[in-house]
Amino acid sequence: MSWETWVLAFALVCIIEGLIPFTAPEKWLDAVREIGQVASPDVIRKIGLGLLLVGVSVIWLITA
Structure with missing residues (x-):
């Protein structure tokens, strides 16, 4: 994945x-x-962890 893709992904998250x-x-x-x-x-931290895991999993599935 190129750096442009990461910048675009970051831009979409910001939007x-x-x-x-x-x-x-x-x-x-x-x-x-x-x-x-x-x-x-603690609850907010668990929600954040869940969102991180979902995001990483989706990226992993798409790029695998």
Whole structure:
């Protein structure tokens, strides 16, 4: 995989991550506050790990 592919992938992640805060900032902020009040750091860490594993698995399956 070339570096251009990685830069494009990063750009797409930035676009996807920025859609909700741009289109509905109040709802996004409410959701972030709610998650911060309800979820413990351990739960958030497990969610992050799950997302990392899914992302790495998809990349591995596509490039294998």
